Amino acid sequence: MKNIHSYWAYIVLVVLIFAVVNAIIGLVKKKEFTHKDFRLGLFALILTHIQLLIGLGVYIAGNWYNFLSDMKNSYTRLLALEHPLMMIIAIVLITMGWSKHKKQVKSESKFKSFAIFYGLALLIILSRIPWSNWLA
Numbered sequence: 001m002k003n004i005h006s007y008w009a010y011i012v013l014v015v016l017i018f019a020v021v022n023a024i025i026g027l028v029k030k031k032e033f034t035h036k037d038f039r040l041g042l043f044a045l046i047l048t049h050i051q052l053l054i055g056l057g058v059y060i061a062g063n064w065y066n067f068l069s070d071m072k073n074s075y076t077r078l079l080a081l082e083h084p085l086m087m088i089i090a091i092v093l094i095t096m097g098w099s100k101h102k103k104q105v106k107s108e109s110k111f112k113s114f115a116i117f118y119g120l121a122l123l124i125i126l127s128r129i130p131w132s133n134w135l136a
């Protein structure tokens with residue numbers, strides 16, 4: 001389960017970066033929002049939702065909640081609290097961006113929703129990935 005979470009993270013990051021860059025390009029070049037843009041946004045949403053599910057599994061299976069009493073240790077604080085909490089906030093932002101884009105009609109507004117919400121989520125995710133664990 002831990003390995004799946006670790007590998008899934010690569011896919012999530014790559015697709016999320018694609019989605020954000022695509023939205024910024026669409027916004028700047030004033031492109032029309034097409035089915036391709038829709039699918040990329042949906043793909044990123046589904047991948048992150050699956051990562052949320054796997055993450056919850058890793059958290060519970062690894063008894064990470066037991067370490068919530070050990071917040072002086074920056075390693076356990078990151079994995080038991082900061083990483084899960086910030087990732088959940090990021091995934092909520094992505095879900096909000098998705099819902100917002102659906103309600104909008106203009107291409108520009110759709111790209112803007114993705115650029116802002118997915119972009120912010122990407123920054124949050126990058127800030128709280130346990131890099132030293134992951135790439136070691």
Ligand code: HEM
Pocket residue numbers: 045046049050052053095098099
């Ligand atoms: C803990 C697990 C999960 C939670 C809390 C969750 C939560 C949500 C919420 C609140 C929405 C609503 C977005 C909206 O307003 O349109 C949503 C949409 C969606 N979720 Fe999840 N989700 C979870 C797991 C999953 C998984 C495992 C998948 C895929 C296998 C998935 C696929 C989707 C899709 C495709 C939509 C968008 C539907 C649409 O608007 O077309 N979710 N999810």
Ligand code: HEM
Pocket residue numbers: 002005006009012013048051052055056058059062064079080083084087088090091125129130133134135
């Ligand atoms: C977009 C969302 C997420 C991404 C990109 C992500 C990414 C990662 C990465 C790269 C690692 C390091 C894996 C390794 O050691 O090789 C990790 C570890 C971990 N993640 Fe996530 N994660 C996400 C969401 C979550 C969520 C929502 C939870 C829990 C609710 C969670 C719980 C954990 C835990 C407990 C670990 C430590 C596993 C261990 O070392 O035993 N993650 N995550």
